Amino acid sequence: MRNLFALLALIGIAGIVLGVLTLLHPPHGQAGPLPFTFEYTGGPGSIIGGFALLAAGLYLRAAWQRRD
Secondary structure, three states: OHHHHHHHHHHHHHHHHHHHHHHHOOOEEOOEEOOOOOOOOOHHHHHHHHHHHHHHHHHHHHHOOOOO
16 A cells, blocks of 8 residues: 555646646737736646645554554
């Protein structure tokens, strides 16, 4: 189970990275790249979700008792 919680944390890190990349990559309009606005980005949501998964995965991994 502890490895599953570590995988959950890794998925959270991937969500954070993808959210940052989404924010940094501007969309293309008809006349070239568009200026930065929050209207087109899906980055903040995946960053917040990534932090939630990372925190939950690390907490569960640390708190899980090994069962014999």
